[in-house]
Amino acid sequence: MKHWRALIVLGTAQFLMVLDTSVMNVSISRLVEDFDTEVTAIQAVITLYALVMAAFMIIGGRLGDILGRRRVFLLGMVVYGTGSAVTAVAPTLGVLALGWSVVEGLGAALVLPSMAALVAESYRGRDRPVAYGVIGGLAGAGIAVGPLLGGWVTTYLTWRLVFAGEVVVVLAVLLCHRAIPRAVPDGPRPRMDPVGAVLSAAGLALGVLGVLQSGTWGWVRPRNPPFTVLGFAPTLFVIAAGAVVLALFRTWERRRDARGEYPLVHLDLLARPPLRSGLLALLSQNLILLGLFFAIPLYLQVVQGFDAFETGLRLLPVSVTMLVTSLVAARLARTAGPRAVVRLALLTLLVAVVWLLATIDPVIDDAQFFAAMAVLGVGMGLLASQLGNVVQSSAAEEERSEVGGLQFTAQNLGSALGTALIGSLLVGALAHAFTAAVETDPRLSAQARQETGVALEAGISFVPTAQVRSAAERAGLPPSEVAALTESYAQAQLDGLRAAVLAVGGITLASLLVTRHLPTGRPARPEEPEPAAGRTEPEEKA
Incomplete structure (x- = not known):
């Protein structure tokens, strides 16, 4: 049992990071109510959390190489716990975004790359795949517990208690820090690359920001942007700016590498086909999962009217499986x-998506929905069991933190893009379907169409149909037209949800293309000697 103490401590940190997002996803409706805001604002907060992690994950991995992985892991837990405390008492949406999205996101960016490296350092040979399987299982446990725990606490108490509880768990992890071995580094430690850090963070942030705001700004034709570029919506220009900054980052990193200076990340790592495929598969995994976990709670809470606990119960099959x-x-x-398992996982996810599409109706069929969720969980479990070990097994010992940074950058970039892209597609499809229905509905007068068009120009939100009914009544429309508008909006909601889930299906199918270079047998590992006596110091204080 002593041999696995480090895994218990490190796995608890992994569990905590996953728990956060799943709690937020089932609490969307309550957060909208508590902060008197809209779904798109909560979508932005969720996306910002993943974006901060993605932008700073490579930096966190490099800090682990510079300062020591164990030390950075513990520092990250302190930052994460501070963010949880701020989130628990957040009086406004801005403070929520600061505590959860920014401070907790920065803490996770320090914790996760070091955690991946510490697992690889602590377990060798046959123990390593077992350790990564446990880490994947604990990630699954976080997804399992999150919707149910978060839903129950949100419905009957307050979502703030979840974050207060996280502070207690963080303190427990810090008290058990001696269980984590501290490796003695070989050779000189690298230095930070501040220019590369700024370029990588800025490039990723601009790219995700453009995708996130596409639903509000419009992709080409301006919808409700803060500014326009040559008469066009700024979305594609912001994304292009992000691509240019990332190209500058690539040039800068190669130049530093050629001069013998420490880059933020050795881009030659991405030339390894198994590592590259593993990272792309991780990005796809989180894009699919977070895209669905943004759309499905909206269907359950806004369309079906379930509270957070009822939503958590209906997500339980995906979590358990x-x-x-x-x-x-x-x-x-x-x-x-691994290659066969990952392909089987993606095909299983495709089945789940098709099944889910068939269940999105005005009246939910619980049996069909539960079955679709169970199949979704099987596909995600197959992916989670493989990809962490594939990525880390493609790295040599001195590359652990750097590869860990790439690993969790891919995961969180997928999470940010999943929430941003699927959310924007959902809202865009909703707006398109509702606009088309209003324009062609013979029950609506010209005045009703005009007033609805003016309201749509100001932007559209995914809200309960009761709010649409109330707005139409306040506008003085007759009961027949109020009913017509409400029915059109209800149908547009379903159309938007189906479009979002269909997009996830397309991404799942396309993800099969990135599996070509995954290992066909047991993941190949660089030859690593077993750690010599005295190479770790379990009892050394941080």
Whole structure:
């Protein structure tokens, strides 16, 4: 048991990071109510959390190399706990974004790359795939517990208690820090690359910002942007600016590498086909999962009218099957190989998406929905069981933190893009469907169409149909036209949800293309000697 103490401590941190997002997803409606805001604002807060992690994850990995992975892990837990405390008492949406999205996001960017490296350092040989399987299982457990715990606490108490509880868990992890071995570094430690850090963070931030705001700004034709560029919406220009900054980052990193200086990340790592495929698969995994976990709670809470606890109960099948599958799938990989398991996972996810599309109706069929969620969990569990070990097994010992930074950058970039892209597609499809319905509905007068068009020009939100009914009544429309507008909006909601889920299906199908270079057998590992006696110091204080 002593051999696995470090894994318990490190796995608890992994569990905590995953718990956060799943709690937020099932609490969307309550957050909208508590902060008197709109769904798009909560979408922005969720996306910002993943974006901060993605932007600073490579930096966090490099800091682990410079300051020591164990030290940076513990520092990150302190920052994360501070953010949880701020979130628990947040009086406004701005403070919520500061505590959760920014401070907790920065803490996670320090914790996760160091955690991945510490798992690899602490467990060798046959123990390493087991350790990564447990880490994947605990991620599944976070997804399992999050919707149910968060839903129950949000419905019957307050979502703030979840974050207060996180502070207690962080303190427990810090008290158990001696269980984490501290490796003695070989050779000189690298230095930080501040220019590369700024370029990478700015490039990723601009790219995701453009995708996030596309639903509000419009992709080409301006909808409600703060400014225009040559008469066009700024969305594509902001995304292009992000691409230019990332191109500058690539040039800068290669120049530093050529001069023998420490780059923020050795881009030659991405030339390794198994590592590159593993990172792209991780990005796809989180894009699919977070895209669905943004759209599905909206369907359950806004369309069906369920509270957070009822939403958590309906998400329980995906959580349970993901946890169980991720724990048992390691054996399957030994015989079939990671590539086959990942492809099976993506095909399983495709089945789940098609099944889910068939269940999005005005009246939910709980049996069909539960079955679709269970299949979704199986697919996600298969992915979670493989990709962390594939990525880390493509790295040598001295590359652990750097590869860990890339690993969690890919994951959180996928999370940010999933919430931003699927959210913007959902709102865009809703607006298009509602506009088309209003223009062609013979029950509506010209005045009703004009007033609705003016309201749509100011932007559209994913809100309960009761709010649309109330707005139409306040506008003085007759009951027949109020009913017509409400019916059109209700149908547009379903059309928007179906478009979002269909987009996830397309991404899932396209993700099969990135699996080509995944290992066909057991993941190949660089030859690493077992740690010599005295190389770790479990009892050394931080």
